[in-house]
Amino acid sequence: MADGNSITGSSFTLRQFVAAGAERLKMEVVVGGRGLDHQVLEPMTNRPGLALTGFYGHFAWPRLQLVGLAENGYMESLDPKTRIARLQELIDRRAYCFIYACGIEVPEAVKALAEKAGVTILATKLLTREFAHQCTFVLEELRAPKTRIYGTTVEVAGIGVMMEGDSGLGKSETALGLIKHGNALVADDLTCLRKDIAANKLFARACDSTRNYMEIRGIGLIHVPSVFGVTAVCREKSLDLVVTFRRLNDIKGDLDRVGDDRRWRTFLGVNVPQLVIPVAAGRDLVNLVETAAQQFKLRVAGYDAAGDLDRRLKRLADEMRHGTAS
Amino acid sequence: MAEEKVIEKEVTLLNRYGLHVRPAGLFAKTASRYDADITVEKDGVEVSGKSIMALMTLEAVSGSVLKLKVSGPEAEDLLEEIEALVARKFDIPDEQ
Missing domain, CATH: 3.40.50.300 (P-loop containing nucleotide triphosphate hydrolases)
Known part of the structure; x- marks a missing residue:
């Protein structure tokens, strides 16, 4: 009989992630559509701060990009043109989902960019660290074989x-x-x-x-x-x-x-x-x-009936042997 | 044991609500009457055609394509009756 034993983890889409975690992660879809059918390639979050500054080495694009107060604050410090250009750079490097935490209002320009590129934008009221923590549980459950x-x-x-x-x-x-x-x-x-x-x-x-x-x-x-x-x-x-x-x-x-x-x-x-x-x-x-x-x-709990009975019988045998010997 | 010949066939559900309680029950009941094994596959999930509970978990709706795999001495008769049952929309009056 086949057990269907696949040892590798299950794959899942952003749509499944949203469905599984909407309640627990207090998450809503800001920009969805076809982008939601994208597979979650690495089931964890990434803070894209460094990449937003223009350093793209080791950019973890297969993960969910989590934008917190730090990333958002940095973006706001840039002029609008550079801001969008930096985001575009991340999308060009295949980032496919951004999650805005702490109830941050997603700027209209970002929404428009995401819609054009077919990239998903999610938003949550949870604090960034709280979201990252809870998100791990949701992703682990989805990934579980x-x-x-x-x-x-x-x-x-x-x-x-x-x-x-x-x-x-x-x-x-x-x-x-x-x-x-x-x-x-x-x-x-x-x-x-x-x-x-x-x-x-x-x-x-x-x-x-x-x-x-x-x-x-x-x-x-x-x-x-x-x-x-x-x-x-x-x-x-x-x-x-x-x-x-x-x-x-x-x-x-x-x-x-x-x-x-x-x-x-x-x-x-x-x-x-x-x-x-x-x-x-x-x-x-x-x-x-x-x-x-x-x-x-x-x-x-440590009790082994068969072993215990075995020891008792052996002890009895010992006693009987000594009894006949003396 | 003689080699098992497996007949494969795809059927499309035509009744309005797919494999809900009554159709699943009829399916399982029919399958259990024959000396044959039957499995039903939808979207990569394969279950026994003799189990009501398992058939319902397929969440097959109208238009869903089910892949049937039948084997055993009465496989052909079973397949014929299941196909007819699906074609008759499980004889459910409201779903014709």
């Missing part, structure tokens, strides 16, 4: 658990049972994964169009928060554990009976611990997944 996996994800006892397996094995029904036990649905059937590059962790969420809905065979579509309350859903959760359902017949002898067999599933280059749970008539999957999550939590 993403993939979609067939799996139902539930937050179980604080652990993000994705259940996967052939259709008809009861993933959604198990999720339903888990929800009734006070756990929260993250995504039904199709889980969108996002990689946090810095933390090397995966985060699971539902696709926007179907968030909070589930399909239960025989019942149809249900809106989870309406039926079970708002605590029954979770918008995003780290993916901590993958539980793979398999028909007992398909597993044959290859089944971990001890719990010390470490298996992994790899998505976007990140390893996630995996448990394979055999599905057979009469097995209470809800209970099994809940126990698996709790056992996982315990293991992360």
